Amino acid sequence: MQLMIYSKALFSTWIYYSPDRLLFDAGEGISSYMGNKIFAIKKIFLTHGHADHIAGLWGIINSRNNAMGDREKRLEIYFPKDSNAIREYFDFIKRVNSELKYELVFYPIDESDKILIKDNGNTKRFVVPFRVKHTMSEPAFGFNVVEERRKLKEEFLNLSKEKIVELIKKHGKECVTYSYEKKILTISGDTMALEPSIVEDTDLLLHECTFLNRKDRKGEIHASLDEVMELIQKTGVKNVVLYHISSRYESTADRIIKKVSNHFTDLNLEYVYPGKLWIR
Template sequence: MKVFAFSKALYSTWIYLEPMRLLLDAGEGINFFLEGRMLAFRDLAITHAHTDHFTGLQNIIITRLREQEVTGEPIPPLHIYYPADSHTLVRYFQYLEDVLSKWPELVVLQPMEPGDTVQLQGARNLHMTAIKANHRVYRQTALSYRVEQKRYALKPELEGKPQAEINKIVAEQGREAVTEPVMRTLVYYSGDGKPALDALSRRASLHIQETTFLEAHAKADHAGLPEAISLFRELEAEQLLLFHLSSRYTMREFWTTLDNLVPDPIERERIKAVKPGSMFVYDFTIPGF
């Protein structure tokens, strides 16, 4: 799964999961890097109302509006998910509605409470659930998100049975008689905040984790690198993408600290990081994507 990202603590964060057509946060400057790719977005999950996570939205919508006017073809509306109690985001959306002529046609707003699940637009059977994050935002909720795909697996009681017997049941009663839906966690996205274990995100294919500091700070509202690595291990996720690094550190300091925390080369190979100030592009291994 090709992932494009930009992230620098305090300034801007956005992460685009291209095959899912899902954008995670919409920080400043996204139009500069992604240009026409922004037309393919189908879903945008905003984690919280700090400006480094949402002020790129206006340019996304302007690009889509302009394309629609040039081609005369309607673009499917962008579904925007955001914390339901965020009056900051609601006011920002009201401002966009005031200044952009076709706002109601271009977006579908979907407020999210922790625990809410929605079906995403960009791929089949893709579901996203909001999780409460541990981050202070002017007394508004901050969210993390879990992306899962519903798949159909052979019912456990039929495992090990001869294929001919299974085929006979399918022929007589249909495929539903031999399979049952299972949810597989593909992505866990932390957003900003102190690391918190979401048990349902265990064994996620990709854990996207904020890491602002090189060391843990008890009073800080963000994760330090040791906490981020601990959570990755606790989650037993397959791959880890670190973002939201503070530019107070050099990348050399960051890589040295990471190498010390993760001495095993096989585990270390599964960890990538978004370098502050440049666009990150990487193709992660995600089943089906």
């Protein structure tokens, strides 16, 4: 299992990414769905302060304190620094849970930040927030999970493996290779369709798609299917999961999404059925 997602627009959304034990958003019901897996969560990233994305946080914090499991494990929560709703909610949680058995840390973040989530010597991974267009009253982020990788410099491309190893031993890897960043996961958060530059070259795009029919939308705060498909076409992203779909499409989602994805060859498009757990 790499990803576990629950998402139903207006009600609850959360995304668990198991390779790095990250939780993106924490809509209601998450603790009962995840059960003892909540002890695996290391870091929680909140996209914004709407209740359908944060209401389950209090449950997680309490369950980790009381359920059977590793109760001493520290938990870190990252949130958009100018979200008043989230700050108020945290103040309440801190007040009513003053005697936690583990360390709970809140980190306000901004779009210029880069949060290190993994460093095993060879590979470094970061979560990089970006601002998105959602409601006026609530600042909202999406997130890229980015991996720092190394590539051979052009002037060494036609050398043998042995020769390259020798050069690295002699001069260090900085001299023979250069580092670059690869997006391995993009999570849109609640937003209109993302800017192509944010999405380009990502291995997997999770994009909100509240409206499968643009005519159903009132106000420009969520994405519609045609806009997301346009983004896919522009960027050439190959793996996409649509989520945050309105429950009004429960009976029609399959037909509508299949119809549009038929026009794309080479696209692996899936969607999180509103109200059902999605696991891959």
